[in-house]
Amino acid sequence: MKLINLPKKICLYILVIGILLFTGYPFVYMIMTSFKSMKGFFLDPFSLFSGSLTLENYSTVFDMGIGSYFTNSLIITVLSVLLVVFISALASYPLSRIKFKLNRPLFLLFIAGMMVPMHATLIPIFLLTQNMGLYDSLTALLGPYIAFSLPISIFILTQFMGELPKELEEAAQLDGANHWNIFWKILFPNLAPAISTIVIYNFLYLWTEFIFALTLITDTGSMTLPLGLQDFYGEFTVNVPGLMAALVLASLPVIAVFIIAQERVVKGLTGGSVKG
Template identity: 70%
Template sequence: MRPVEMLKRILLYVLAVLLLLFTVYPFVFMLGTSFKSMDEFFANPFSIFPQSFTIEHYVSVFDMGLTSYFVNSLIITTAAVIIVVFIAALTSYPLSRIKFKLNRPLFLLFVAGMMLPIHATLIPIFVMTNNFGIYDTLLALLGPYVAFSLPISVFILTQFMQEIPRELEEAAQIDGASHWRIFSKIIFPNVVPAISTIVIYNFVFLWTEFIFALILIQTPSNMTLPLGLQNFYGEFSINVPGLMAALALASLPVLLLFILAQERVVKGLSGGAVKG
């Protein structure tokens, strides 16, 4: 290996390590602080690892309603992701595989939806939820969550489906397969990496969504995790280790989901960008 190439590789590794430290440090600090006692935190607030571990803060956050917020977030996020995957898959199939006059305009309409600012829709959505009588319920969040997750989901799935060889589809049509059979037996199994991508992407986005929950939810028993954590912040304004414990528990499902499926995320994001 030539010296120039070796130097480039060394610099690349150094940069990768620095990025890793920059990314991991906040989580490690949060986790370490959550196990500190109040006395130890005030004595040495910037240390990463506690001298003596305590789980009193984790017990406290569960006693103060974290379980309810966690369950609410899990219900609404899972429901929204399932609906988004179903609608996006059915929408992307004709946009990517069937030629018709409105194909391109409809696809561009979904792309335009990716650029729509959430804050511009808050007042209309608030009025709609009041008119439908679902304000201050988890159902009020379902519509906005699905609507704002669909554009990016349709975009990813459409690009991915376009790369599936048309010979597979043509062979199935010769055998007399309907569009539904082609979609369910050929197209859908081949876009599993893209499905995994939009599941993880939307799960992370909706799990951490705050603004719609703030506008549409008022009763503490209906609050989602991000909105509930705001209450923990107020109650733990001095008890920083308690706040860190709540944040650590809130971030755990997202981290586990991403770690378990990170390979599929990379394949899904890169698959539609590579021309065969």
Template identity: 50%
Template structure:
């Protein structure tokens, strides 16, 4: 009996430490290897630390179009996340609070979008982007990013808004507030943790998105950070340390964003799973 009681106290922290190692070691390996020279990478052990810190990889990355890729990623992800948050919040309010004949049917159709395979949409989206004249422009990725992120975002926020006390809505109606005012003044502010969860969840996913960025853009003027790694890949050889330096620089904004936003994400997930 004592052994069963001791396992949660000892076993869970131990498992947490193991998982921390599993998730941290690859990043540490990436950072350490990014400070090796190209020659040292191929002449020493993969796991050997660099003989000296070689900053040439970061210098080569920053001298290239890295900041153009970074600017494109900030614009694309920032605008996409803003549109996702606003549109999904409005749709979630309708599904969570308004009663009409097709509510459940339409909600089911929206949620069904979560099971559509991503690769099944590549050709239609490519053709549509070309026909609209948006191919290789700053706006080429906004449509696919927003559309493909809405189903899961609406699902999260709908379940969150259903937990908001109905008495607040009834009190606002008695004061003469319409649905639009109730949404902006009551439901949108109270859904802050859920909105933060949706924003961070989608922001991380879109920041690392590769396939649509590769398919819908063709020049460095409009490509995003996940494609910066291609500048150091050749037909017969690749500059591996420089590629790792790109990955380190690309990961830093996500680490900083999640470090400041992880508490809101956890609160949003917990609040959406508990009935108030």
């Protein structure tokens, strides 16, 4: 029995090693290169361990201002995610708990937004941002970031709220509580699982968002991390280890969050895409 399975086992391990090399090697290359000196890299770009490892690239990247890109990304991402949670929870309350004529059409209108390619809005948003005097500031991103996170968030929250038991607010209704109190004091505290899903989903989307940042920001001081990386690319063409250090720093926070909260992250990501 064991012997018959052996060839199968070997095939399985060849497959696993193949996939592991394909997915893992680029990371190994990125990390190892980020610790090489320029000289060490050009002498031997392929070795995993070069004789002397150095942290010099990381200090170079900090000197070039990756900290500011980082802060900008953090500010805009956190702010957008907080607002998205609040605004989408507000909208999902009547959509899921109150019967009114426009219930269904409104819900469909919102979730249709999931399918809109950003490009279909790019030029008007670019002009609008200029007209509002927001161009080249971090605030310029707030509107599009919230707008493009809303559909999925409203979708998840409306579904989730719709499944909460009716009894939850009936007692409060008997006591004459108004809708705001029912929403804020009774329903909102019960939304934690759905909110963690939309926080993770939107955080990952916004942390890596590029095209709106590219069209709405040119000023180095307002650049987000993906935009900053592109900027480094322009300046670092030959300093491969330096660029790799920047890539490691940019990827680290998300990867750390994933390793700490693996199951939550996976749930957050699939919750956003698995439907019915």
